[in-house]
Amino acid sequence: MRLRIDLAYDGTEFHGWATQPGLRTVQETLGTALATSLRVPSVAVVCAGRTDTGVHARGQVVHTDVSREVLTASAGRSPDDPLVALVRRLNGILPPDVRVRRAAEAADGFDARFSALWRRYAYRIADRPDLLDPLTRSHVLAWPRPLDEERMNRAASDLVGLRDFASFCKQREGATTIRTLLDLCWARTPDGVLVGTVRADAFCHSMVRALVGCLVAVGEGRRPVEWxxxxxxxxxxxxxxxxxxxxxxxxxxxxxxxxxELAARDQLTRARRTQP
Incomplete structure (x- = not known):
């Protein structure tokens, strides 16, 4: 059976999602916890979006394949549903900066990565002294100069749509940089924190952070809106x-x-993107 696992983590102490020898990563940490919980030698996990070093997640989605018999046996004498018992055991094993929110049997054709319609990120900036909060320093960027969100939104509007984002990506040989950017907008929370919402069918390496860096330069007036x-x-x-x-x-x-529609979406995502 294929399991869907919904995951949240604080990325501060992780070297990103993907397993790297000798480094602490979310993939390695979750895989080890799953293997321990299921009492198997190893477990392979696939995520919806590979986050970079230091990036956080509230809505990460992961899939893994496991024998139904193994899952049932791992629950032992627990009266709970095996999936409920699995979540409880995982959160007892995982470090406090990773939490499993739920686990469920996935529908046929589900792939955490290739079945996804879109991913949504948020980038948070405190650009005034009164907004600086030591308690949120790990996930809100402290910026020393005020930003004009109206200018940032005007500049962002030129980036939305099906585009080649090579200018904002670390390119990999043979990989396309064509993406459909569905939303890119900035707004303030009631307490004044500036939040950028970025939603796309997929992202290439460093794309969101490069988009933010470009728009921050516009927002503080160092670059024109057209830049x-x-x-x-x-x-x-x-x-x-x-x-x-x-x-x-x-x-x-x-x-x-x-x-x-999961299987059809999987096939469409795997096809190489092209611009019309």
Whole structure:
């Protein structure tokens, strides 16, 4: 059976999602906990979005495959449903900066990565002294100058849609940088924190943080509103675009189609993206 696991973590002490020899990662930490809980040698886990070092998640989604008999046996004498018992055991084993929120049997055709319709990230910035809070320093970027969200939104509007985001990505050989950016907008919370919402079908490496870095330069007036569109059209990395710090970024949500459309979405996602 395939399990869907909904996961949250504080990325501060992790070297990102993906397993790396000798480094503490979310994938390795979760995989080890699952193997211990299920009493098996190892467990492979696949996530919806690979977060970078220092990036957080409230809405990460993971899948793993396990024998139904193994899952049932792992519950032992617990009167609870085996999946309920699994969540309880995992949260007893995992360190406090990783929490499993739920586990469920996935529908046929579900793939945490390839079945996803979109991922939504939030980037949080405190750009005034009265907003600086030591208790939120691990997930809100403290910025020393005020930012104009109206300018940032005007610049962001030129980036939304099906585009080649090569200017905002660390490129990998043979990988496409074409993505559909569904939303990119900035608004303040009631207490004044500036929050950027970024939603797309998928993201390439460092894309969100590069977009944020570009728009921050516009927001504080160092660059004109038109600069973001100019960078995009160049379709190559611009050294003038700073990649924003990782700790301000959180993966908030991943959306999936209804069950009978999962397999079709998987096939569509695996196809190489092209611009019309």
């Amino acid at each position: 973001a569109a100019q960078v995009l059209r160049a379709e190559r990395r611009d050294p003038a675009v700073s990649v924003a710090h990782a700790h301000g970024l959180t993966l908030e949500e991943v959306a999936y189609p209804v069950d009978d």
